[in-house]
Amino acid sequence: MEIGFWGYWAKVLRVACKPAIDLAQAIIFAAIIVVGFLAYELPGLKMILEWLGWSEALSGWQVAAFILSAIVVVRLAFAPYWIYKEQESQIAALRSERARLSESGPFPFRDSQYKNSTSWRINVHNGGPATADNVRVKLCSITPRPKSWHPDCPYNVLAVGSAPDAGGSLINPNDSENYELVRGWKTESGELFFTNLDTRAGRPIQIERGERWTLSYELNATNAVHPLKFTMGVFIEGDDVKVVRG
Secondary structure, three states, X not given: OOOHHHHHHHHHHHHHOOOOOHHHHHHHHHHHHHHHHHXXXXXXXXXXXXXXXXXHHOOOHHHXXXXXXXXXXXXXXXXXXXXXXXXXXXXXXXXXXXXXXXXXXXXXXXXXXXXXXXXXXXXXXXXXXXXXXXXXXXXXXXXXXXXXXXXXXXXXXXXXXXXXXXXXXXXXXXEEEEEEEEEEEEOOOOOOEEXXXXXXXXXXXXXXXXXXXXXXXXXXXXXXXXXXXXXXXEEEEOOEEEEEEX
């Protein structure tokens, strides 16, 4: 949240007036000791101080007033630096609780137990420093609308090997997990092509030759630095359902 110009200087004043002024006290008292010692050892300096009227100012209640005002001035000078260090620590703490996600792909996977079937996957990587919690990939939109289907986005994209009703994944720092964006296959007759985009109902969605869908996705986690958006193109090429980036 931005505090603005006057809010910032109000914070500087609050920090300057806080207790625990060890550094400021050290500087002020060291200066008093040094000046007092030099004034004692160097008569010329003592004469200068008397001429300036400082020798009288360093006596009685005026000493306390001088020290107090000097401490405030020194703390005002140091307050912006202390605020900077405080904010730097807060940012570092927030970053330590966040997960930095990235994705790559798509890449095809052909399982020998399925004839004429290709699974198109992405790899989601967590660069840390925290464990990514509740990682989800969602299909947000499809354009143009498929001829054989009226999608009701969003649809969950499943991690490879997970159940359809599984929740979000946990991905440890410097670890990754694969997600199946599209599984495409050709019927035994070779005339029809289908996909598994409807992860909610689980029914196959037909794609016709000449159709090209643009699929928009979002990758996110509860503690991700920020969500990632990406798009994929789906079409038929030869005897395969093909998926490409963009």
